[in-house]
Amino acid sequence: MTRASLDKQPHEVASMFDGVAANYDLTNDVISLGQARLWRKAVAAAVDARPAQKILDLAAGTATSSQPFARAGAYVVPCDFSLGMLEVGKRRHPWMPFTAGDGMRLPFKDEVFDTVTISFGLRNIQDTETALRELYRVTKPGGRVVICEFSQPTWAPFRTVYTEYLMRALPPTARAVASNPDAYVYLAESIRAWPDQPGLAALLQKAGWSKVAWRNLTGGVVALHRATRA
Numbered sequence: 758m759t760r761a762s763l764d765k766q767p768h769e770v771a772s773m774f775d776g777v778a779a780n781y782d783l784t785n786d787v788i789s790l791g792q793a794r795l796w797r798k799a800v801a802a803a804v805d806a807r808p809a810q811k812i813l814d815l816a817a818g819t820a821t822s823s824q825p826f827a828r829a830g831a832y833v834v835p836c837d838f839s840l841g842m843l844e845v846g847k848r849r850h851p852w853m854p855f856t857a858g859d860g861m862r863l864p865f866k867d868e869v870f871d872t873v874t875i876s877f878g879l880r881n882i883q884d885t886e887t888a889l890r891e892l893y894r895v896t897k898p899g900g901r902v903v904i905c906e907f908s909q910p911t912w913a914p915f916r917t918v919y920t921e922y923l924m925r926a927l928p929p930t931a932r933a934v935a936s937n938p939d940a941y942v943y944l945a946e947s948i949r950a951w952p953d954q955p956g957l958a959a960l961l962q963k964a965g966w967s968k969v970a971w972r973n974l975t976g977g978v979v980a981l982h983r984a985t986r987a
């Protein structure tokens with residue numbers, strides 16, 4: 758795959774996710790070697806959803822990432838621009854207020870959410886800074902953002918093994934289970950091209966967020982960034 762294939766237009770990203778929607782959650786469990794469930798627990802702890810809170814789960818896909826917040830009693834709005842992913846989500850969780858929308862132009866008024874969160878979605882949005890500013894706009898003053906995204910393992914020997922896994926083992930594994938294996942070649946390439954932990958923290962600050970901090974999961978394979986709207 759060439760670098761150019763990473764420069765997907767938003768409609769190409771949406772149709773790529775339409776194509777993987779049916780097997781999306783199963784594929785995640787397989788290719789993350791079971792780690793995805795642990796990462797989701799860490800997100801739930803960081804978001805710390807409470808009854809009566811209003812939470813936006815941007816790029817929610819099938820709403821697997823939204824479920825823990827709903828279970829905690831919060832009012833969670835799963836928003837995504839892949840109608841295929843939203844359809845699968847609606848079938849599974851018909852009571853959730855699924856909303857079709859683009860992370861670069863959110864269909865919400867200013868300052869309406871207590872917490873905004875995005876899991877494994879920010880890397881796919883064409884302009885990261887625009888999405889971070891949009892998330893800021895829709896968050897109430899004093900509200901928080903929690904971002905769960907692939908990142909860079911911090912221990913060099915582990916980083917080498919992980920990169921080998923991404924580039925050599927992940928594509929054939931995905932071919933065995935996913936409905937659109939090319940999407941998982943894109944996944945590997947997009948992770949390699951994504952900013953590391955301090956790089957994403959700097960983008961959050963540039964978009965206006967304060968008290969930016971992060972925590973590494975699985976040695977930095979995933980990072981959980983948190984920040985507050987002043």
Ligand SMILES: C[S@@+](CC[C@H](N)C(=O)[O-])C[C@H]1O[C@@H](n2cnc3c(N)ncnc32)[C@H](O)[C@@H]1O
Pocket residue numbers: 767770771774815816817818819820821822836837838839842858859860861875876877878881882883
């Ligand atoms: C890897 S999935 C993550 C889904 C879910 N958050 C999870 O943790 O399972 C990424 C999602 O980002 C969505 N996405 C990508 N770009 C988007 C954009 N500009 N606006 C809204 N959703 C977007 C895709 O449609 C896809 O459903």
